[in-house]
Amino acid sequence: MKNKIYLATALLCAAISVHAQTINTVKQITAKPQLYTKTEFDIALTADWQNPYLQEDVALDMVLHTPSGKKLVLPCYYESGDSGKQSLWKARFAPQEKGKYTYTFEFSKAEHVASRSKEGSFIVGQSGKSGFLHLKNNWEFRFDNGKAFRGIGENIGWESRKSDDSKFFSELHQKPKYDYEYMLPALAKHGGNFFRTWICQFNLPLDWHRDFNSNRYEPSDAYYNPSAIKKIDRMFNLCDSLGLYVMLTLGTGNYNIHDGGFSPSAADFFVNPKSKQRYKNRLRYFVARWGYSTSVGAWEFFNEVDNVQFGNRNKPISADSIVNWHDEMSTYIKSIDPYNHLTTTSISHRDLKGLNSLPHMDFNQKHIYKNTTAIPQAIIDYEKNFNKPYVIGEYSYEWDWSKNFDDFAGEMDSDYKRGLWYGLFNPTPILPMSWWWEYFDNRKTDEYLKKIRQISDRMLAAANGSFEKIPVTPSAEGIITYGVKCGGKTFVYAYNPSSTEKKTSLAFDLKGKPVSAEIFDCESGETKRTTAPNDIVLLAKSDVILIVNGK
Known part of the structure; x- marks a missing residue:
């Protein structure tokens, strides 16, 4: 009789444990998902845990398939609720493709999948956002x-x-x-x-x-x-x-x-x-x-x-x-x-x-x-x-x-x-x-x-991804200069750190004939046309930028 009681107790505990690791409901909070914008889900589940923030104990993932066929795994996070009772978890996803996504949620206990949701789907529309930042080159990042x-x-x-x-x-x-x-x-x-x-x-x-x-x-x-x-x-x-x-x-x-x-x-x-x-x-x-x-x-x-x-x-x-x-x-x-x-x-x-x-x-x-x-x-x-x-x-x-x-x-x-x-x-x-x-x-x-x-x-x-440093040689001593060719425009920075006004010519290769030129005053922010982009006057402790359009 005692063995039967022990066996019944063990089976009951096992049943409770299995029942406890269950995804109950999935609710899409965001009505109309848009590109590069947060799409949010509420996931109600029942599970046992020691600490819901430790993935070696419990973890919830959203497994997505994108319109182009890529598989993504999105970590989800615990929001509220007690172990052994229904708890609230959340998924925050920003889609990077337009079109139809399909998904399931997977709940893991001790790093083994214990429960899966039914498959769901949503359709992503256009937005006015640019997306996430990624590497492009040493000069710039690029959005999606x-x-x-x-x-x-x-x-x-x-x-x-x-x-x-x-x-x-x-x-x-x-x-x-x-x-x-x-x-x-x-x-x-x-x-x-x-x-x-x-x-x-x-x-x-x-x-x-x-x-x-x-x-x-x-x-x-x-x-x-x-x-x-x-x-x-x-x-x-x-x-x-x-x-x-x-x-x-x-x-x-x-x-x-x-x-x-x-x-x-x-x-x-x-x-x-x-x-x-x-x-x-x-x-x-x-x-x-x-x-x-x-x-x-x-x-x-x-x-x-x-x-x-x-x-x-x-x-x-x-x-x-x-x-x-x-x-x-x-x-x-x-x-x-x-x-x-x-x-x-x-x-x-x-x-x-x-x-x-x-x-x-x-x-x-x-x-x-x-x-x-x-x-x-x-x-x-x-x-x-x-x-x-x-x-x-x-x-x-x-x-x-x-x-x-x-x-x-x-x-x-x-x-x-x-x-x-x-x-x-x-x-x-x-x-x-x-x-x-x-x-x-x-x-x-x-x-x-x-x-x-x-x-x-x-x-x-102007650059459209093409930046090229060019040497700039000032005739006046002590002038600090930098030049960058950005597509069809050349930008030259010139700074006079001294306490006296200086006139200087600037030697740099336009790699083409100049069509027009502007001079930007770094302190005032004002821009004016110039017909002599290679010859400038720098006040004491002042700087300017030349912007030259070439063929």
Whole structure:
């Protein structure tokens, strides 16, 4: 009798377990799916789990077949509900093809498919959007629809903190107005289309539970912080509405043991299998929840990973372990991201052998401070050595926040402008991005982006994908010049850094007879015709751009 009771109990448990892993209903929320636009689904399912955010425990995928016959697998994410009861999961998908899609949902338990939905379908119509950003060449990215793109903007590293440690500008940095709702519309208004922002303990703290140094987030014991999720959702909604693209710096997440992670140190984080699996689950969540957004300009794994490496100067982390980690994570995110978003990471100034050559890192980047004149050559050298685009993710006249920038405000402003022009006239798909966003907003320096955008748009339109650097030789000593041939137009940048006016002739090869020419004043933004494009007058500390139309 006892054996029969045990057997009946075992069969009942097995039946409950089988019943518990069931996709109950699938509801398409978006009535009329459109190209490159979020199409959302609600999936109700019943399942047992320890943690619905860990794919080794449970996972839901949307398996799609596109109109052209491609198979896509889209990670989905858990929204709400309890283990053993009906729960809500979501799929956010942005189609890249017009026409009819078919799909099923697959729910996995312990990495084995436990339930499949019935096949469904939807039809995608046209939209006015351009799609996702992809590699084109060292000069530009391209959207899905073929439209060219060059990133113009700045770092907006974080929203204002509750307490800032800047010696002279803490009051400025703590102003509540410096949130995304203010900064992103201002960036778009000034002509910017790209920015870089961090996920960390005090900004978009997805993995942190408390101690945010910010009044924007609520303490929570949830695996991912609900108030941070809400803020990231709002940020992407803003980006989508404003036509902005973000390099999202993902960082380590909350990896440390005392914060609920698995690693006692950064060195262990890069090699501990449990920490790496935790990070992969984090990447999966990013792709599932926000990968639909065409505003994801790039996933950036680390800010200045060389500084993480040398966090303990007496015992630096092995470069091999950091490079191997980036190789593993970039390979992984490419395998689960159906949109093939761009991937990157950044260094401060110390290269890690092998990092610039990883096959699934789409472009490389470093940060340059106190040496903006070095930007053009750095871009050219790195691209030559590693055969992929190079980006200057941060630059400024000064990095030391213990100094009073107002003592050299003119130099700060001038350096801000030079970095942008140097980037525009050299082969980088994202122009160098300044730091100190609150300072430049307060001085209205960032309104200068309008001038850059005006010329960038003209270069992209003229080039039609064909950029060629040309040498420009000034007759006057000390004049800084760069030239780019864009299709049938030649653009020449000339800057006089001296304190005296200079007349100069500019020798450059048009590769054709000049038909017409314009001169653009970089400071005023005014353009006027000229009949002598090779002869110009540069006022002290001024710059101009020649635009010459040739046959």
